[in-house]
Amino acid sequence: MKKLIELRNVTKAFGENVVLKGINLEIYENEFVTLLGPSGCGKTTTLRIIGGFVDPSSGEVLLNEKNILDIPAHKRPTNTVFQRYALFPHLDVFENVAFGLRMHSNKVNIQMQINKLKEDYQLKIEHAQDSKTKKLLKDELNNEIELIKDPNIHLKLKIKTIKEKIQALDKTSADYKTLKENYQKEIKTIKADFETPKVREQRLTDKVMKYLAMVNLQGYERRSVHKLSGGQQQRVAIARALINEPKVLLLDEPLAALDLKLRQEMQYELKEIQRNAGITFIFVTHDQEEALTMSDKIVVMNDGEIQQVGKPEDIYNEPINTFVAKFIGESNIIEGIMIDDYIVEFDGVKYPCVDYGFKRNQDVDIVLRPEDLDIVPLGTSPISGVVDSVAFKGVHYEIDVKTKDRIYTIHTTDYQPEGKEVSVSFEKEDIHVMEKW
Amino acid sequence: MFQGPLSIAKREKRKIKAKPYTFLGIPYYVLLTSLIVIPLILIIFYSITIQEQGLYYKFTLDYFTQFFSEQEFVRVMADSIILAIITTLICLIIGYPLAYYITKRRPITQAILILLITAPMWINMLIRTVAWKQIFDMINPSLLGSDFAIILGMVYVFLPFMVLPIYTVLSKIDPLLYEASADLGGSNMKTFRKVTLPLSISGVLSGITMVLLPAATTMVIPRYLGQNRVLIGTLIERKFYDSGNWGYGAAIAIVLSLIIMIMVFFTKKLDRNKEIEHDEKT
Numbered sequence: 199m200k201k202l203i204e205l206r207n208v209t210k211a212f213g214e215n216v217v218l219k220g221i222n223l224e225i226y227e228n229e230f231v232t233l234l235g236p237s238g239c240g241k242t243t244t245l246r247i248i249g250g251f252v253d254p255s256s257g258e259v260l261l262n263e264k265n266i267l268d269i270p271a272h273k274r275p276t277n278t279v280f281q282r283y284a285l286f287p288h289l290d291v292f293e294n295v296a297f298g299l300r301m302h303s304n305k306v307n308i309q310m311q312i313n314k315l316k317e318d319y320q321l322k323i324e325h326a327q328d329s330k331t332k333k334l335l336k337d338e339l340n341n342e343i344e345l346i347k348d349p350n351i352h353l354k355l356k357i358k359t360i361k362e363k364i365q366a367l368d369k370t371s372a373d374y375k376t377l378k379e380n381y382q383k384e385i386k387t388i389k390a391d392f393e394t395p396k397v398r399e400q401r402l403t404d405k406v407m408k409y410l411a412m413v414n415l416q417g418y419e420r421r422s423v424h425k426l427s428g429g430q431q432q433r434v435a436i437a438r439a440l441i442n443e444p445k446v447l448l449l450d451e452p453l454a455a456l457d458l459k460l461r462q463e464m465q466y467e468l469k470e471i472q473r474n475a476g477i478t479f480i481f482v483t484h485d486q487e488e489a490l491t492m493s494d495k496i497v498v499m500n501d502g503e504i505q506q507v508g509k510p511e512d513i514y515n516e517p518i519n520t521f522v523a524k525f526i527g528e529s530n531i532i533e534g535i536m537i538d539d540y541i542v543e544f545d546g547v548k549y550p551c552v553d554y555g556f557k558r559n560q561d562v563d564i565v566l567r568p569e570d571l572d573i574v575p576l577g578t579s580p581i582s583g584v585v586d587s588v589a590f591k592g593v594h595y596e597i598d599v600k601t602k603d604r605i606y607t608i609h610t611t612d613y614q615p616e617g618k619e620v621s622v623s624f625e626k627e628d629i630h631v632m633e634k635w
Numbered sequence: 636m637f638q639g640p641l642s643i644a645k646r647e648k649r650k651i652k653a654k655p656y657t658f659l660g661i662p663y664y665v666l667l668t669s670l671i672v673i674p675l676i677l678i679i680f681y682s683i684t685i686q687e688q689g690l691y692y693k694f695t696l697d698y699f700t701q702f703f704s705e706q707e708f709v710r711v712m713a714d715s716i717i718l719a720i721i722t723t724l725i726c727l728i729i730g731y732p733l734a735y736y737i738t739k740r741r742p743i744t745q746a747i748l749i750l751l752i753t754a755p756m757w758i759n760m761l762i763r764t765v766a767w768k769q770i771f772d773m774i775n776p777s778l779l780g781s782d783f784a785i786i787l788g789m790v791y792v793f794l795p796f797m798v799l800p801i802y803t804v805l806s807k808i809d810p811l812l813y814e815a816s817a818d819l820g821g822s823n824m825k826t827f828r829k830v831t832l833p834l835s836i837s838g839v840l841s842g843i844t845m846v847l848l849p850a851a852t853t854m855v856i857p858r859y860l861g862q863n864r865v866l867i868g869t870l871i872e873r874k875f876y877d878s879g880n881w882g883y884g885a886a887i888a889i890v891l892s893l894i895i896m897i898m899v900f901f902t903k904k905l906d907r908n909k910e911i912e913h914d915e916k917t
Contacts, residue, residue, distance in 0.1 A: 249818060250817075251817075251818075270817070271814070272816075272817040272818070272820050272821055277818055278814075278815070278818045280811055282809075282811060284809065284811040284814065284815040285815075286812060286815070286830060287812075288830075288833045288834055297816070297819050297821075298819035298820055300829070301816070301819050301820035301821045301825055301829075302820050438819065439818075439819075
């Protein structure tokens with residue numbers, strides 16, 4: 199995969215308040231990246247820096263290896279789905295979605311397109327071997343520019359040649375009239391293909407309809423955005439952001455205001471859209487479950503720093519420190535000592551494990567996920583205690599077992615009565631050893 | 636069978652519940668009737684009747700035909716309205732950018748600037764107008780009586796009425812909308828045209844109404860800055876008090892009101908999105 203965005207040592211301070219303490223991050227094409235962290239960790243600021251709404255205090259933001267910090271928000275190839283949607287209250291659903299297209303169809307943009315073409319051709323012309331190809335390229339460039347300036351130019355030329363033919367006709371000949379009429383008919387059919395404002399508007403309408411269909415909002419075009427439910431407003435915001443076909447879509451907690459059921463549906467739909475459209479999504483959330491469900495890559499942030507970057511499975515199974523372990527899912531975190539490779543000791547007992555590469559007798563943190571622990575009959579494992587509390591969670595029971603050293607939280611489908619004496623067991627691969635931070 | 640009395644009791648309870656609300660409107664309705672509706676009826680009555688003998692009144696449109704046949708008076712009315720329109724336009728040209736600028740400041744600066752704009756209103760308008768007269772006397776007395784002096788005085792007095800409603804509407808626009816527009820490719824100019832202006836048009840229209848109406852009928856400003864130039868307000872006043880011709884005065888007042896009403900009606904038409912009120916959700 200190709201690298202699309204790179205943040206290099208990006209910092210941001212609002213007055214005394216340091217929000218980002220040097221972010222380094224690489225984002226690839228077609229990736230679904232989630233910035234995950236508690237509120238105030240700097241994830242939204244990072245997103246806003248990429249979108250161009252906030253300037254970083256220092257550092258670089260590269261897009262395709264080019265620094266984009268000098269490019270204003272309205273010229274960046276990014277689009278944003280805002281947390282509070284920010285739909286335009288004076289426009290209906292259709293016009294909200296069409297907004298981006300209308301913004302891009304003006305003279306300034308024509309000039310921008312021409313400049314871009316010139317840049318592209320400049321390189322080609324410089325690299326051209328002989329003067330002949332150079333000339334060819336130059337002609338090609340001029341043609342393209344003419345076409346941008348006037349999309350009807352080819353048709354107009356055709357009409358001109360036909361008119362010349364009419365001029366050249368022999369007026370005295372018998373079939374002069376029919377020939378002339380035929381030519382005029384031809385001109386008429388060519389004119390029908392002209393790109394007029396009407397044709398352009400039709401093309402815009404088709405495109406808006408396509409995107410409305412994509413987010414399942416057909417039939418809502420003329421609805422006022424106030425009369426939509428939260429989920430529908432959300433979809434309008436997504437369609438509005440996607441219609442400009444951005445390289446990167448930035449989503450700032452877009453699902454936070456929706457109820458659970460709708461949120462799960464939208465999670466699925468967003469993932470589908472991302473896969474089909476082939477766009478990079480950068481998604482900000484504080485909901486770890488959302489992050490685990492949707493992401494290709496999770497960036498866990500806390501206090502203005504990146505804690506860990508990785509695939510959802512890796513982040514969950516191999517959290518790099520206690521913050522990540524606590525933030526992603528529930529866990530029992532135990533202080534221990536790495537005796538040697540594959541041997542860890544905690545609460546006075548040595549256990550075999552799968553971790554290695556630590557120093558001998560290094561202090562470490564150990565993560566035991568609640569669902570990895572089992573309750574077994576008393577005495578069948580070195581850890582024993584009393585069932586302290588039982589809570590029904592739907593799929594499983596959450597059972598706290600109190601031992602002489604600590605309380606273990608266990609997720610199990612088997613009910614255990616409170617006060618029962620039991621033992622707790624786990625496999626060696628369930629032990630996750632982390633360096634202390 | 637037993638539900639009957641119960642539901643009646645319920646209904647009565649609901650009636651009592653709704654009552655405190657209706658009470659709140661009463662002072663306004665009393666004022667409305669006694670100070671607006673009744674005088675309006677009287678004005679209309681005076682303008683279309685003529686007293687024959689004692690209490691006997693006869694319907695007539697003489698006052699209206701008389702007014703429109705007197706070229707001089709029609710010209711005075713046209714003058715007044717043109718001056719009012721120019722004043723309104725100048726207020727708008729100064730007021731909108733000012734209001735926009737204020738909304739971009741920090742909240743504390745905004746409060747101070749708004750205070751400064753409303754501050755002149757704490758001083759009696761007559762005193763302020765006389766002050767302007769003295770300034771003109773000092774600088775260039777020949778300007779007194781010109782359109783320039785009258786317009787300047789009116790702009791000075793009525794500008795706050797243009798700035799305040801526009802400021803109120805502009806400050807309510809969610810700044811996120813500007814970001815959304817920029818995000819979708821809107822330059823500053825386009826964002827202003829497609830987002831800011833349509834969302835603030837209601838403020839502009841109330842500003843126009845609040846400046847145009849008093850500017851068209853003011854008496855104080857033409858008296859002091861216009862060197863007793865007769866504009867429509869003064870004309871109506873004279874008919875009522877000096878010549879005691881209430882019917883004629885009332886007829887002029889009605890013609891003026893009708894013209895202004897038509898103007899306001901057409902400006903309101905400009906508000907294409909009036910059914911979209913501001914988002915109550917924040």
